[in-house]
Amino acid sequence: xxxxxxxxxxxxxxxxxxxxxxxxxxxxxxxxxxxxxxxxxxxxxxxxxxxxxxxxxxxxxxxxxxxxxxxxxxxxxxxxxxxxxxxxxxxxxxxxxxxxxxxxxxxxxxxxxxxxxxxxxxxxxxxxxxxxxxxxxxxxxxxxxxxxxxxxxxxxxxxxxxxxxxxxxxxxxxxxxxxxxxxxxxxxxxxxxxxxxxxxxxxxxxxxxxxxxxxxxxxxxxxxxxxxxxxxxxxxxxxxxxxxxxxxxxxxxxxxxxxxxxxxxxxxxxxxxxxxxxxxxxxxxxxxxxxxxxxxxxxxxxxxxxxxxxxxxxxxxxxxxxxxxxx
Numbered sequence: 001x002x003x004x005x006x007x008x009x010x011x012x013x014x015x016x017x018x019x020x021x022x023x024x025x026x027x028x029x030x031x032x033x034x035x036x037x038x039x040x041x042x043x044x045x046x047x048x049x050x051x052x053x054x055x056x057x058x059x060x061x062x063x064x065x066x067x068x069x070x071x072x073x074x075x076x077x078x079x080x081x082x083x084x085x086x087x088x089x090x091x092x093x094x095x096x097x098x099x100x101x102x103x104x105x106x107x108x109x110x111x112x113x114x115x116x117x118x119x120x121x122x123x124x125x126x127x128x129x130x131x132x133x134x135x136x137x138x139x140x141x142x143x144x145x146x147x148x149x150x151x152x153x154x155x156x157x158x159x160x161x162x163x164x165x166x167x168x169x170x171x172x173x174x175x176x177x178x179x180x181x182x183x184x185x186x187x188x189x190x191x192x193x194x195x196x197x198x199x200x201x202x203x204x205x206x207x208x209x210x211x212x213x214x215x216x217x218x219x220x221x222x223x224x225x226x227x228x229x230x231x232x233x234x235x236x237x238x239x240x241x242x243x244x245x246x247x248x249x250x251x252x253x254x255x256x257x258x259x260x261x262x263x264x265x266x267x268x269x270x271x272x273x274x275x276x277x278x279x280x281x282x283x284x285x286x287x288x289x290x291x292x293x294x295x296x297x298x299x300x301x302x303x304x305x306x307x308x309x310x311x312x313x314x315x316x317x318x319x320x321x322x323x324x325x326x327x
Contacts, residue, residue: 002025002028003292005066006030007033009071010079011074015047017122017281018048021048023282032053032066036055039055040300045176062219067204069093071085071091071095073095076171079108082094082119089117092118092119093119094164096123108302108306109303121187123191123304129254131191134247151232152240153181153184154180155239156236157177164209176212182220182312193228195224198225199327202219203319205218205237208236209237259276259277
């Protein structure tokens with residue numbers, strides 16, 4: 001019997017999530033949707049093939065007859081929705097960021113442990129084949145001791161005061177670009193480093209989107225407990241390096257532009273692996289459903305989401321206090 005999914009939040013990102021469920025309809029179906037904007041809920045209901053509509057997610061949790069929920073709300077609403085879903089015994093996929101403060105993170109962790117439900121953080125870019133292959137090679141010791149990891153997500157974002165919506169409000173977004181798009185290179189960095197971050201510092205800028213409360217550009221430096229140094233480069237203001245990630249170790253380096261992986265090992269011929277392009281949202285949704293069916297650990301749980309949040313909040317504190325912050 002297919003897993004019954006409730007979609008909480010029917011804005012833009014929910015379209016990509018719903019498309020993912022339609023690809024695995026034999027195993028999971030969106031049977032209920034919730035949004036305070038009736039038009040958005042109607043649209044997603046139709047896409048799902050007639051899902052029940054709720055204007056309050058608490059009603060969906062109580063009456064929607066769902067096994068799991070997919071939270072696609074604005075950032076500041078994540079914590080309350082996660083806690084409510086956990087207390088209702090529903091498994092959870094939550095869009096990034098997990099939540100906005102360490103106090104909220106503690107509430108999330110308590111609710112998940114107490115209820116015993118599965119929570120998967122929607123870190124879709126980890127499903128890129130190049131990321132997976134690079135992590136496998138790192139785990140196999142191909143690069144030896146890691147020295148330096150760099151992750152990049154930077155592009156020209158066409159936001160303006162009329163279309164930016166809640167993202168222009170620091171209280172709703174949790175900061176600025178770093179805690180939004182910058183979340184992607186942050187979790188990619190921690191995934192590739194596979195070590196605990198110990199220190200962070202940052203420089204944040206607003207180059208172009210001056211109508212926002214928060215920054216539109218960030219560069220973050222992270223020291224890991226094993227001695228590796230990580231760099232996060234992210235922006236909505238400009239097109240920067242097309243490189244998605246690079247990893248340098250004692251035996252050579254790996255780098256990728258997205259669908260490839262360049263392998264330069266000392267004393268060996270250079271090698272380039274090419275991977276087919278994939279829809280990372282669809283792959284993420286398929287894996288969430290597979291996790292629930294097999295009762296296995298997701299690729300990123302609430303613990304991983306909290307680690308990413310600690311780095312980003314540390315970066316904001318470092319910028320505010322002009323110093324390095326211990327994590």
